Amino acid sequence: MIRYALACEAAHEFEGWFGSSDDFDDQLARGLVACPVCDSKAVAKQIMAPNLAGTKKNTPDLPWPMRSMVMEAMGQVRRHVEENFDYVGDAFAGEARAIHEGRSEDRGIYGEATPAEVKALIKDGVRIAPLPPAAPKKSEVN
Template sequence: MIIFDLKCAPQGHVFEAWFGSSEDYERQQARGLVSCPLCGSAEVAKAPMSPAVGAKGNQGEGLPPEQVKKLLGAMADAQKKMLETSEHVGPRFADEARAIHLGEAEARAIHGQATPEQAGELREEGIPVAPLPFPVIAPEEEN
């Protein structure tokens, strides 16, 4: 695992993101899967980071790698369960979320794709949306 400090261009939000490797970050970035968790912008780049300095022997080193792996696995399992109980609406996500919010469509859990602009508009309209913590391969993208 590698942690990068990332920064969105439009708002300047700085946030941490975890990736399996530098190559994983590059692949996800190229596919448009990396976005700001605060504003949804996909205009994200690596931010300057302070160098990793080892802790003194008398100080804690944070969570052990095994515990981090266990916690990430639990998050992935929770996301999988949520996806199993929600409907994939693909690129129609913004329209479906709005229709559900306005009572024009059946209330149900959905997931799909939205541009950062669409996600921002939904939030401005009071419609709760959030990016998933891990990338999802949509049914039409599977091999």
């Protein structure tokens, strides 16, 4: 995925995520990229500094109350999935594909998949999302 800083002709700034540079160009040409503020289709990429791995910290420092709220929301999402979806273990990729193709019952599932399996599912249009990580056990935290 590529994140672009974008701006419309009215100078409203926003960002967009695309599968590739070609995906952005294609969507822009078809009028599918629009400003979320004014709905202008006259959108252009802005200059961005690349996000490179290195010694500098790349994650923003969130104030503790906000960080706590985000962590709690992620925990609620994970609990909801674990309580309401079927766990399929390492058969996730095959079962997700079978559901997508109508060969298996349409239901929520979760499990494990290799990076190659995830990439292939996304490429084929299978709608998947990563599950938020489990909170560390209190015994494992200082």
